[in-house]
Amino acid sequence: xxxxxxxxxxxxxxxxxxxxxxxxxxxxxxxxxxxxxxxxxxxxxxxxxxxxxxxxxxxxxxxxxxxxxxxxxxxxxxxxxxxxxxxxxxxxxxxxxxxxxxxxxxxxxxxxxxxxxxxxxxxxxxxxxxxxxxxxxxxxxxxxxxxxxxxxxxxxxxxxxxxxxxxxxxxxxxxxxxxxxxxxxxxxxxxxxxxxxxxxxxxxxxxxxxxxxxxxxxxxxxxxxxxxxxxxxxxxxxxxxxxxxxxxxxxxxxxxxxxxxxxxxxxxxxxxxxxxxxxxxxxxxxxxxxxxxxxxxxxxxxxxxxxxxx
Amino acid sequence: xxxxxxxxxxxxxxxxxxxxxxxxxxxxxxxxxxxxxxxxxxxxxxxxxxxxxxxxxxxxxxxxxxxxxxxxxxxxxxxxxxxxxxxxxxxxxxxxxxxxxxxxxxxxxxxxxxxxxxxxxxxxxxxxxxxxxxxxxxxxxxxxxxxxxxxxxxxxxxxxxxxxxxxxxxxxxxxxxxxxxxxxxxxxxxxxxxxxxxxxxxxxxxxxxxxxxxxxxxxxxxxxxxxxxxxxxxxxxxxxxxxxxxxxxxxxxxxxxxxxxxxxxxxxxxxxxxxxxxxxxxxxxxxxxxxxxxxxxxxxxxxxxxxxxx
Numbered sequence: 001x002x003x004x005x006x007x008x009x010x011x012x013x014x015x016x017x018x019x020x021x022x023x024x025x026x027x028x029x030x031x032x033x034x035x036x037x038x039x040x041x042x043x044x045x046x047x048x049x050x051x052x053x054x055x056x057x058x059x060x061x062x063x064x065x066x067x068x069x070x071x072x073x074x075x076x077x078x079x080x081x082x083x084x085x086x087x088x089x090x091x092x093x094x095x096x097x098x099x100x101x102x103x104x105x106x107x108x109x110x111x112x113x114x115x116x117x118x119x120x121x122x123x124x125x126x127x128x129x130x131x132x133x134x135x136x137x138x139x140x141x142x143x144x145x146x147x148x149x150x151x152x153x154x155x156x157x158x159x160x161x162x163x164x165x166x167x168x169x170x171x172x173x174x175x176x177x178x179x180x181x182x183x184x185x186x187x188x189x190x191x192x193x194x195x196x197x198x199x200x201x202x203x204x205x206x207x208x209x210x211x212x213x214x215x216x217x218x219x220x221x222x223x224x225x226x227x228x229x230x231x232x233x234x235x236x237x238x239x240x241x242x243x244x245x246x247x248x249x250x251x252x253x254x255x256x257x258x259x260x261x262x263x264x265x266x267x268x269x270x271x272x273x274x275x276x277x278x279x280x281x282x283x284x285x286x287x288x289x290x291x292x293x294x295x296x297x298x299x300x301x302x303x304x305x306x307x308x309x310x
Numbered sequence: 311x312x313x314x315x316x317x318x319x320x321x322x323x324x325x326x327x328x329x330x331x332x333x334x335x336x337x338x339x340x341x342x343x344x345x346x347x348x349x350x351x352x353x354x355x356x357x358x359x360x361x362x363x364x365x366x367x368x369x370x371x372x373x374x375x376x377x378x379x380x381x382x383x384x385x386x387x388x389x390x391x392x393x394x395x396x397x398x399x400x401x402x403x404x405x406x407x408x409x410x411x412x413x414x415x416x417x418x419x420x421x422x423x424x425x426x427x428x429x430x431x432x433x434x435x436x437x438x439x440x441x442x443x444x445x446x447x448x449x450x451x452x453x454x455x456x457x458x459x460x461x462x463x464x465x466x467x468x469x470x471x472x473x474x475x476x477x478x479x480x481x482x483x484x485x486x487x488x489x490x491x492x493x494x495x496x497x498x499x500x501x502x503x504x505x506x507x508x509x510x511x512x513x514x515x516x517x518x519x520x521x522x523x524x525x526x527x528x529x530x531x532x533x534x535x536x537x538x539x540x541x542x543x544x545x546x547x548x549x550x551x552x553x554x555x556x557x558x559x560x561x562x563x564x565x566x567x568x569x570x571x572x573x574x575x576x577x578x579x580x581x582x583x584x585x586x587x588x589x590x591x592x593x594x595x596x597x598x599x600x601x602x603x604x605x606x607x608x609x610x611x612x613x614x615x616x617x618x619x620x
Contacts, residue, residue, distance in 0.1 A: 019358045041385040042352040048329045075351040109457045147419045
């Protein structure tokens with residue numbers, strides 16, 4: 001089965017540019033939808049490199065208005081418009097992004113070829129659902145950074161109905177009905193008693209979640225917001241030896257990210273948003289793993305499969 | 311002698327992103343100064359790749375407010391500030407860029423660590439000098455694009471005084487005086503008649519110029535603005551077979567760029583700003599060369615030396 005819930009890392013760097021890393025951006029596939037989580041400068045070029053089609057995007061989330069998380073948005077949107085996109089695009093972001101976007105578009109004489117469905121994050125004070133679609137939802141929750149900043153949680157809850165071929169044949173169910181039965185429907189023939197779906201299929205329930213914490217200082221309550229997610233991405237801008245700098249800049253150390261993961265009892269922790277001062281990342285990984293073993297580097301271009309994570 | 315007047319191409323692509331090319335940006339060295347001409351998305355990463363230090367920049371010119379010419383500016387400026395730059399930076403651009411920059415900085419809670427000396431291009435109606443420094447000047451002139459857009463001309467006029475060692479020795483000129491003599495000064499000893507600099511040096515006059523035409527449709531008067539420059543960079547977004555698209559979008563074909571070069575009797579033409587539809591560029595070069603032989607592709611990362619151009 002193709003993955004129906006995955007993230008692909010497009011950038012794991014932080015604000016200072018570094019030849020080794022790109023600024024924050026992640027491609028999230030959830031069911032039939034595709035979302036971009038943050039959009040640092042150059043993201044549209046990362047999409048080209050990774051063969052990810054921007055035309056597929058249903059929505060873009062901007063965690064906060066620091067440039068390394070959104071300076072790629074304007075170029076991406078104007079490029080989408082050059083491609084004559086007509087499908088509306090959802091943007092979840094601080095409301096002021098909308099004014100900035102309008103200003104840049106006006107000055108450039110641009111009119112976007114598509115509508116934007118804008119969902120503002122400004123009033124998010126606790127875990128709050130901002131978007132629901134079929135089998136998944138997107139929650140936002142507050143982080144603690146120098147400016148207003150949100151974390152996000154994608155939750156997929158879907159039942160897959162696996163047909164029982166032997167039973168279907170034995171009960172002479174027409175093949176034309178298999179599709180609706182595989183969507184969970186009972187079988188109904190005129191004048192007969194319905195055959196319950198339970199008899200015709202075995203159910204597999206996919207109940208998985210992914211949380212993204214872009215820029216934040218450590219605070220104990222964060223663990224509640226990301227409780228028990230299957231994969232947690234948490235910024236790890238610094239190592240413990242640069243704790244003072246982490247405190248000054250409202251960022252976290254790799255160890256603090258691991259403390260959140262441990263307290264929240266998540267399945268797996270991905271660390272990223274690394275300071276440009278680090279060329280090697282192994283020691284940051286080791287630092288996090290000393291607290292929470294199931295930690296990995298959010299390596300650029302790697303796809304992490306969420307529905308198959310344990 | 312090290313080059314004192316050169317350009318390095320950082321991007322020769324146009325608005326639609328292309329995996330082969332970056333959007334417009336050029337690094338110009340003129341005398342002891344360094345300038346950036348346009349600043350498309352990702353320019354700060356191109357600087358890192360090319361080993362060009364952004365801390366050296368004296369100024370940045372933005373030809374117009376289409377994203378492929380300035381969406382890299384905000385990231386570059388905030389990165390300069392993260393490096394704690396204190397030297398003021400000159401920006402030559404449409405005045406609205408200033409408001410946009412202020413808005414983005416305010417929303418992100420940024421305060422730049424350096425001052426900006428802003429020179430607006432909005433009132434440029436003909437060839438006009440906007441900046442002068444020691445031996446060089448920067449002129450702006452109007453282009454004809456969908457929005458207000460300027461071309462720019464860098465002119466270097468400098469005399470180099472080559473010492474005549476035999477004469478200096480014969481006249482017993484103290485070595486300590488060589489430096490000022492090499493700056494064009496006469497030799498003066500108390501109570502004696504001055505020795506004219508002409509006797510002590512041979513003069514070399516460097517009088518070179520470079521013009522940049524970012525985005526423009528063809529118009530005959532443009533040749534006057536760039537008359538006799540040593541190197542002309544002129545956009546060649548399309549080939550003649552896409553003339554209709556060139557007209558619609560206020561861009562030029564390679565042949566039109568060559569017509570400007572020919573009419574202006576420039577030394578050399580560089581073509582760039584290529585549409586993403588072209589993967590091969592040789593036919594655009596051939597098209598331009600059919601009109602003006604001294605044409606080259608403005609290849610990315612290549613340095614073109616202006617003071618040694620013929």
